Amino acid sequence: MSASNSLERFSTEVRLLAGTDLSEVAEFKKTGAEGSSAMPGKSKLRNPIKSENITGLAAIAFGYLFPSARCEILWNERTLSNSAAERIYLPDLFITVDFMLQRFADTMEKLEVFPAQMKRNIWRTGGIVFAQTIMLKLIKKGMSRLEAYKLVETIALKVEHGTYQTVNGKTFKVLVFENQEIRKRISETELNECFDCKFSTRHIDEIFTRFEE
Numbered sequence: 189m190s191a192s193n194s195l196e197r198f199s200t201e202v203r204l205l206a207g208t209d210l211s212e213v214a215e216f217k218k219t220g221a222e223g224s225s226a227m228p229g230k231s232k233l234r235n236p237i238k239s240e241n242i243t244g245l246a247a248i249a250f251g252y253l254f255p256s257a258r259c260e261i262l263w264n265e266r267t268l269s270n271s272a273a274e275r276i277y278l279p280d281l282f283i284t285v286d287f288m289l290q291r292f293a294d295t296m297e298k299l300e301v302f303p304a305q306m307k308r309n310i311w312r313t314g315g316i317v318f319a320q321t322i323m324l325k326l327i328k329k330g331m332s333r334l335e336a337y338k339l340v341e342t343i344a345l346k347v348e349h350g351t352y353q354t355v356n357g358k359t360f361k362v363l364v365f366e367n368q369e370i371r372k373r374i375s376e377t378e379l380n381e382c383f384d385c386k387f388s389t390r391h392i393d394e395i396f397t398r399f400e401e
Contacts, residue, residue: 191285191289192245192246192249192250192284192285192288193246193250195242195246195285195288195289195292196242196243196246198292199236199238199239199240199242199243199246199292199295200239200243202215202236202239202295202299203236203239203240203243206234206235206236206239208233210305210309211302211305212301212302212305212306212309213299213300213301213302214234214236214299214300214302215234215236215237215238215239215295215298215299215300216295216298216299216300217234238291238292238294238295239292239295241291242288242291242292242295245284245287245288246288248284249281249284249285249288252277252280252281255273255276255277256277258270258273259273259274307385310385312352313347313352313360314347314352314353314359314360314361314362315359315360315361315364315383316344316347316352316360318361318382318383319340319341319344319360321382321383321387321388322340322364322370322374322379322382323336323337323339323340324336325374325378325382326339326340326370326373326374329373329374330373331373339367339369339370340364343360343363343364343367344360346358346363347359347360347363361383364379365379
């Protein structure tokens with residue numbers, strides 16, 4: 189059951205990333221294959237149908253929790269009331285999860301990833317996603333956590349929802365660089381490092397190496 193839940197979790201993530209609002213990944217589609225018989229645009233805006241399929245099958249697998257729990261209740265450990273249910277749900281469950289695994293493996297092997305779109309999404313807020321990094325850097329420079337939090341929060345609240353800019357077009361990043369309280373503690377080079385995605389992924393090779401050992 190845990191395998192089924194994990195597959196559903198991973199597939200749900202693919203579905204969210206494949207949505208038109210993010211568009212960071214897309215399931216593979218053969219050249220010439222139609223995305224929809226009624227909607228020609230689906231050839232470009234693809235539905236993550238395999239991931240949707242896996243999510244649906246996870247519901248079937250989860251449904252077998254009830255009969256599996258019922259099969260544990262036996263009269264003095266001598267009855268065969270579990271036999272009929274187990275002959276149905278056990279092979280069906282294994283076949284279902286096996287199909288889910290194969291489908292998910294194929295999906296991931298052929299998954300199309302769009303790094304440029306990922307970068308655009310990260311910067312949609314004008315750099316607010318890096319607010320924590322700025323706060324932690326201020327703390328390292330001697331500011332209390334509460335002071336650092338309030339300072340960065342105040343700057344973030346100056347931009348409007350949707351545009352994530354001030355009325356005169358300034359982004360969070362611009363406001364941070366203009367803030368004298370921050371600039372007297374953090375150099376321009378250090379600030380640029382705080383707004384660099386590589387800072388957040390600096391340990392990625394080390395982490396993946398752990399799985400190879």
